[in-house]
Amino acid sequence: MIDFELSPAHRDIRELLHQFARNVVRPAALAADRSGAFPEDLLLRAAAMRAGMTQGEVPLEYGGEGAGAGELRDRRGKRQQNRFAVVAAEELAWGDVPFLMNLPGPGLGGPPVRYAGTSEQQRRFFAVFGQPGLHYGAYGLTEPGAGSDVAAITTTCRKDGSEWVLDGTKSFISNGAKADWVVIFATADRGLGRAGHRMFVVERGTPGFTVSRIEEKMGLHAFETAELRLDGCRVPEDNLLGGERYYQDKEGFVGAMKTFDSSRPLVAALALGIARAAHETARDFVREHYVRERPIPRYVQLCERLADQARRIDAARMLVWRAAWMADLGMPNAKEASMAKAYAAQVAMAVCSDAVQVMGVHGLSRDCLVEKWYRDIKVFDIFEGTGQIQRVVIARRILQNPPASF
Numbered sequence: 048m049i050d051f052e053l054s055p056a057h058r059d060i061r062e063l064l065h066q067f068a069r070n071v072v073r074p075a076a077l078a079a080d081r082s083g084a085f086p087e088d089l090l091l092r093a094a095a096m097r098a099g100m101t102q103g104e105v106p107l108e109y110g111g112e113g114a115g116a117g118e119l120r121d122r123r124g125k126r127q128q129n130r131f132a133v134v135a136a137e138e139l140a141w142g143d144v145p146f147l148m149n150l151p152g153p154g155l156g157g158p159p160v161r162y163a164g165t166s167e168q169q170r171r172f173f174a175v176f177g178q179p180g181l182h183y184g185a186y187g188l189t190e191p192g193a194g195s196d197v198a199a200i201t202t203t204c205r206k207d208g209s210e211w212v213l214d215g216t217k218s219f220i221s222n223g224a225k226a227d228w229v230v231i232f233a234t235a236d237r238g239l240g241r242a243g244h245r246m247f248v249v250e251r252g253t254p255g256f257t258v259s260r261i262e263e264k265m266g267l268h269a270f271e272t273a274e275l276r277l278d279g280c281r282v283p284e285d286n287l288l289g290g291e292r293y294y295q296d297k298e299g300f301v302g303a304m305k306t307f308d309s310s311r312p313l314v315a316a317l318a319l320g321i322a323r324a325a326h327e328t329a330r331d332f333v334r335e336h337y338v339r340e341r342p343i344p345r346y347v348q349l350c351e352r353l354a355d356q357a358r359r360i361d362a363a364r365m366l367v368w369r370a371a372w373m374a375d376l377g378m379p380n381a382k383e384a385s386m387a388k389a390y391a392a393q394v395a396m397a398v399c400s401d402a403v404q405v406m407g408v409h410g411l412s413r414d415c416l417v418e419k420w421y422r423d424i425k426v427f428d429i430f431e432g433t434g435q436i437q438r439v440v441i442a443r444r445i446l447q448n449p450p451a452s453f
Contacts, residue, residue, distance in 0.1 A: 073416070079146070152176060154186060156229060181225075188217070202232065219273075221271070224273040228248050231249045246288040315366070321424050325421075329405045388437055396425065
């Protein structure tokens with residue numbers, strides 16, 4: 048039986064996050080969107096709270112605090128780490144998604160290091176996050192010609208003595224320019240397809256590894272995405288995640304997919320937070336600007352629109368929570384993670400569009416957060432796998448496996 052109940056302590060943490068998002072994060076969102084960055088002292092203040100707010104999970108044995116509150120358990124003693132992570136992500140995304148994405152931590156680079164890295168590699172690469180200041184990891188998979196089609200990456204790697212030599216370009220890499228290290232996916236032999244994939248940790252300052260540009264985007268202005276170049280970049284063989292034996296059974300590609308299975312529910316929770324924020328803003332606008340006692344047709348239509356938004360947001364949340372619950376129990380959740388990601392992004396885009404329409408010219412103002420959310424939300428149907436790719440994953444699982452029972 049699925050149990051989404053949080054303990055009283057975890058509910059208190061969720062409320063703390065909500066208050067922080069409302070009183071600190073949201074008032075800074077528009078200024079950060081215009082300047083392109085959040086103040087460093089604000090990010091340090093948030094990181095110091097260490098209450099489910101660090102981006103990515105640093106294992107407890109390497110100085111981390113997991114999702115920020117130790118090894119979370121529900122009242123039956125079952126692991127609750129992923130469930131609480133999506134709840135916390137929704138609350139902070141309700142404040143501002145770029146702020147959450149700017150919080151220090153290993154980010155999407157964390158899961159490959161945890162899944163594939165040796166104990167020595169995990170200790171070495173996670174150690175940086177225990178040091179003072181803002182430290183970041185990153186995930187270098189996407190290329191100009193290979194985004195949704197992971198198997199089509201063209202960045203190459205070849206062994207030369209005790210080093211690997213990497214050549215290629217990675218694009219739209221989250222926090223790529225300021226990351227202490229980036230997990231780079233490369234192919235040792237394109238003819239082998241997925242079996243040729245390798246994962247390397249490339250550390251900042253490595254010769255041949257450069258930031259070629261910071262991408263300019265429609266939304267998420269305060270969140271950095273970078274293009275990275277690898278030109279004869281020499282990486283020690285100790286930075287090949289898992290060592291060479293790990294890749295005998297297509298494990299490089301499997302490592303990439305495991306990352307998505309754990310991150311897609313979190314991305315869906317971020318979209319859910321934006322959807323909830325836009326819905327509540329539109330709801331409050333209707334309350335303030337319409338006389339509810341008069342049953343005018345437009346008011347009835349607005350009520351129906353708001354009711355539809357609320358229904359779809361709740362349905363999306365159930366998909367997100369189910370995918371996270373399965374991850375906590377160690378159950379395969381690729382289909383459920385893709386369902387959550389695809390549906391939450393669709394819902395959030397529709398809700399933000401509706402909010403702009405409900406508010407009219409007010410919703411189009413650059414001084415209104417709804418306008419910003421409308422720009423920010425589109426990428427959620429693109430990154431971490433497009434909506435089309437999610438449907439492919441869902442269809443494959445439906446055709447390959449019998450329906451799961453809960």
